[in-house]
Amino acid sequence: RRLAAAGARVVEETELRGDVAAPLVAGASLHNLRARLDAGRVFLLTDDEPKATIKLLYGLACGLHPRRPAWADACLKAHALLPPDAAAHLARLPSSRWRVGSRDALFGGTLAVLAGGADWCATWAPVLRAAGAEVRRELPPLHHEPRADGTCVVLVPKEEHQQQGAAGLVGRARERGVGVASVEWVKQCLLQQKNLPTRGFPPPQ
16 A cells, blocks of 8 residues: 555466466567566565565566565655665575576576466466466477476366376476476476576476
């Protein structure tokens, strides 16, 4: 309420998965989202041990540096948008700066093949694309396949969220030496700001 009273607009998860995320799901340009972020007027507020909510993960995927609520309090008291003090205002989460959807982003150059149903993909595709990944629902043809060096990964949700034929997709991926992982891999890569090996995140059985 205090932020809203001061003229800020708090973005809720529904907007990230709807108004902002929908163009990403449809594969449209990231131009509008990039423009908003490049303007430096979008901020990610969190504490030092946040839950891995889709809102937090989306913010990290966009390359936003997490800030503590204390930074917002200081801005409100000063009636000005202050630069954050590293010790007091920046959350203790690893942070990298990149342009949303760029090759320099965390998953830049990564092909993510989603084995989930439509609703599950609508949640995770925007996160992956914001962090630079190309997202597909099926493996590419053999002659287009990236090397099995971590540049291609099949992401598998829990059984209740899997698409029909997910087991076959996983089998084809393993035959071709493509990494297969649970969505926990995405979460931990974003939280640690590292492109971690997929072998440490086996898919649900």
